[in-house]
Amino acid sequence: MDLDALYQEIILDHYKHPHHAGLRDPFEAEVHHVNPTCGDEVTLRVHLDDGVVRDVSYDAVGCSISQASTSVMTDLLIGKDVDEAMTIHQAFLELMQGKGQVEPDEDVLEDGIAFAGVAKFPARVKCALLSWMAWKDATTQTIEKEKA
Amino acid sequence: MSIPGLLPELEVIRKDFPILERVLAGGHPLVYLDSANTSQKPQVVIDTMVDHLEHHNANVARAMHQLGAESSEAFEAARDRVAAFIKAPSRDEVIFTKNASEALNLVANTLAWRGDLQVGEGDEVVITEMEHHSNIVPWQLLTERTGATLRWFGLTDDGRLDLSDIDELITERTKVVSLTWVSNMLGTINPVREIADRAHAVGAIVVVDASQAVPQLPVDVVASGADVLVFTGHKVVGPTGIGVLWGRREVLEQLPPFLGGGEMIETVRMERSTYAGIPHKFEAGTPPIVEAVGLGAAVDYLDHVGMEAVHAHEQAITGYALEGLQSVPGLTVMGPLDAASRGGAISFELAGVHPHDVAQVLDSRGIAVRAGHHCAKPAHARFGVQSSTRMSSYLYTTPAEIDALVEGLHHTRSYFKLGS
Numbered sequence: 001m002d003l004d005a006l007y008q009e010i011i012l013d014h015y016k017h018p019h020h021a022g023l024r025d026p027f028e029a030e031v032h033h034v035n036p037t038c039g040d041e042v043t044l045r046v047h048l049d050d051g052v053v054r055d056v057s058y059d060a061v062g063c064s065i066s067q068a069s070t071s072v073m074t075d076l077l078i079g080k081d082v083d084e085a086m087t088i089h090q091a092f093l094e095l096m097q098g099k100g101q102v103e104p105d106e107d108v109l110e111d112g113i114a115f116a117g118v119a120k121f122p123a124r125v126k127c128a129l130l131s132w133m134a135w136k137d138a139t140t141q142t143i144e145k146e147k148a
Numbered sequence: 149m150s151i152p153g154l155l156p157e158l159e160v161i162r163k164d165f166p167i168l169e170r171v172l173a174g175g176h177p178l179v180y181l182d183s184a185n186t187s188q189k190p191q192v193v194i195d196t197m198v199d200h201l202e203h204h205n206a207n208v209a210r211a212m213h214q215l216g217a218e219s220s221e222a223f224e225a226a227r228d229r230v231a232a233f234i235k236a237p238s239r240d241e242v243i244f245t246k247n248a249s250e251a252l253n254l255v256a257n258t259l260a261w262r263g264d265l266q267v268g269e270g271d272e273v274v275i276t277e278m279e280h281h282s283n284i285v286p287w288q289l290l291t292e293r294t295g296a297t298l299r300w301f302g303l304t305d306d307g308r309l310d311l312s313d314i315d316e317l318i319t320e321r322t323k324v325v326s327l328t329w330v331s332n333m334l335g336t337i338n339p340v341r342e343i344a345d346r347a348h349a350v351g352a353i354v355v356v357d358a359s360q361a362v363p364q365l366p367v368d369v370v371a372s373g374a375d376v377l378v379f380t381g382h383k384v385v386g387p388t389g390i391g392v393l394w395g396r397r398e399v400l401e402q403l404p405p406f407l408g409g410g411e412m413i414e415t416v417r418m419e420r421s422t423y424a425g426i427p428h429k430f431e432a433g434t435p436p437i438v439e440a441v442g443l444g445a446a447v448d449y450l451d452h453v454g455m456e457a458v459h460a461h462e463q464a465i466t467g468y469a470l471e472g473l474q475s476v477p478g479l480t481v482m483g484p485l486d487a488a489s490r491g492g493a494i495s496f497e498l499a500g501v502h503p504h505d506v507a508q509v510l511d512s513r514g515i516a517v518r519a520g521h522h523c524a525k526p527a528h529a530r531f532g533v534q535s536s537t538r539m540s541s542y543l544y545t546t547p548a549e550i551d552a553l554v555e556g557l558h559h560t561r562s563y564f565k566l567g568s
């Protein structure tokens with residue numbers, strides 16, 4: 001089993017030095033997601049303004065994969081149009097669910113391509129997706145609130 | 149390596165478990181340290197089950213042909229063996245369930261219904277903070293449904309039950325005390341008898357979750373002080389899909405039926421039915437037949453090795469592991485540190501590396517451990533941690549496997565670039 005395929009240097013870097021960590025104001029929605037099998041948890045806030053993801057802030061406990069994935073996600077999504085952010089979300093989801101068969105697009109996923117190896121470890125896919133699912137949930141809630 | 153207490157025929161025992169010869173990815177031989185999760189199965193259990201399916205398969209109790217008689221006999225013989233294994237005064241007190249969880253739910257559910265033992269408003273149920281979720285949630289459901297109150301023993305810093313407030317916890321209001329004999333997370337062996345005596349003094353019934361005790365300790369259900377005791381087949385070298393509920397006859401007779409259906413009746417009329425006596429009263433529908441037969445072979449196997457010897461082996465390996473683990477910088481063992489007062493499950497934290505990552509690195513070396521909350525979230529919360537890594541040994545575990553684990557943990561630290 002190729003451990004280095006899973007634990008890319010980029011992942012370990014983000015794990016040791018996570019970006020955008022902490023919970024910040026302002027925000028429109030806050031969600032709490034848990035991985036029931038292992039207990040990893042994330043509390044995540046989104047701040048949208050004018051169709052742009054202004055901030056994603058979080059407080060998370062979990063393994064290197066889930067922590068690094070959260071950090072990379074914030075790098076990728078903060079500052080993007082919501083539509084573009086959703087496209088990136090979709091690309092990451094497809095990569096993770098691709099059982100190692102999906103070739104990631106570096107232009108879209110940037111540091112996120114380091115997670116390509118995770119897709120070959122089924123037990124860890126949920127770790128990588130925890131905060132991405134939380135972000136989508138919080139963002140959808142915000143958009144629905146705005147509509148209402 | 150010779151440590152006092154190890155099973156003298158360890159190499160022979162290992163040969164009984166075919167899976168221990170598995171070689172995993174990268175050419176690493178399997179080092180199976182997840183037996184508290186599920187144990188491996190000896191050839192005799194596998195063969196007995198195959199033989200039953202190949203030569204004797206039929207439904208039990210209701211088939212009038214020769215195969216039916218053979219199958220019924222094998223199924224009921226398994227009940228005899230289990231009864232003998234746990235020293236049950238009567239074979240009829242042994243009820244087969246799907247697993248320990250179902251057995252606990254059976255008790256917690258039937259206590260909600262009308263009957264001599266019914267739990268209601270104003271009554272209290274006492275559990276502990278070190279329970280497996282299977283011995284927490286059914287009691288939460290019971291107390292929520294009936295308006296009773298759920299209370300629990302807290303834990304001391306070294307992972308034992310805090311009995312200092314036992315007289316405030318177990319009172320005239322207490323109807324049920326349910327606790328684990330051996331903790332699946334902290335390894336702690338609890339003073340079941342002492343607590344049971346206190347519970348009986350106030351007229352409460354005592355339910356013991358022996359899921360981790362029956363695999364490791366010689367068990368005498370009557371001496372334990374339990375009124376009801378449950379365990380699960382797959383942790384005693386038996387198959388999955390079969391669990392055991394033992395109860396004192398008087399208690400089982402006072403509990404109403406759990407599931408209704410075939411086999412649990414005496415007679416059925418459209419207006420109402422009457423029920424079979426124990427054990428069948430609690431065994432509605434076609435039971436897990438081949439699983440029960442496999443469990444019978446499993447407890448026979450353990451009896452043959454001898455539970456005193458299995459226990460001594462577990463203690464020897466646990467003591468050796470506790471020592472080895474302490475040599476890893478940044479490693480903290482949760483629960484008691486003396487092997488004599490604990491079972492073979494050892495949960496620990498490794499500073500700077502998350503349990504998932506520990507388990508992943510170990511797995512890449514063929515070492516199987518568990519990472520997560522081990523279905524004991526409240527116990528983890530008590531110690532301020534969200535998850536842990538757990539190694540658990542069994543009668544086939546060798547000191548060399550413990551060495552491999554310790555070496556693997558040193559390697560894990562260097563893989564994650566932690567200084568010493």
Ligand SMILES: Cc1ncc(COP(=O)(O)O)c(C=O)c1O
Binds near residue numbers: 185249360
């Ligand atoms: C202490 C304890 N209780 C209950 C259980 C539940 O066993 P099962 O999942 O087989 O019902 C387990 C095992 O996971 C356990 O360790």
